[in-house]
Amino acid sequence: MVGKALALACTGAAGAALALSAVGSAGDRSGSVIVLRGTVGPGFTINLTRNGRRVTRLAPGLYRIIVSDRSSIHNFKLEKSGGAFERRATTIGFVGARTITVRLTAGRWEYYCQPHESSMKGHFIVGSGPAAPQTTTTDDEAGDDHGGNSGRG
Numbered sequence: 001m002v003g004k005a006l007a008l009a010c011t012g013a014a015g016a017a018l019a020l021s022a023v024g025s026a027g028d029r030s031g032s033v034i035v036l037r038g039t040v041g042p043g044f045t046i047n048l049t050r051n052g053r054r055v056t057r058l059a060p061g062l063y064r065i066i067v068s069d070r071s072s073i074h075n076f077k078l079e080k081s082g083g084a085f086e087r088r089a090t091t092i093g094f095v096g097a098r099t100i101t102v103r104l105t106a107g108r109w110e111y112y113c114q115p116h117e118s119s120m121k122g123h124f125i126v127g128s129g130p131a132a133p134q135t136t137t138t139d140d141e142a143g144d145d146h147g148g149n150s151g152r153g
Ligand SMILES: [Cu+2]
Pocket: 073, 074, 075, 113, 114, 115, 116, 120
């Protein structure tokens, strides 16, 4: 009796593990929501990273941004150039983490600390538009956008 119960328990656990891993890989593959990390403070620094690397270009889509605000004198704002979108992730006085979910559309986006915008700011490009002029330009940066060139006669 005991042996049978154990066997059943094992089967159940294995089944659950399988289900979990299936869900996890499916989520990563479809890329439904991509996680970015924003940090501001404690000094006069602001960053937006993906997998630990500073974000410079992203594909359009839905993103979850986890913002760590490490100073009460800074905030974290995200906006699309041209004023089509503006979101304040954290406020002055707030210290801690906030998560915002944003659909990034093609264009130039900026993140900055509002009171110190002249020095605490960064930007990135969504889609295959031109890179920012002050960064080094490479000719073929948009190459990974076209999945497959099957133009063979
Ligand atoms: Cu600031």
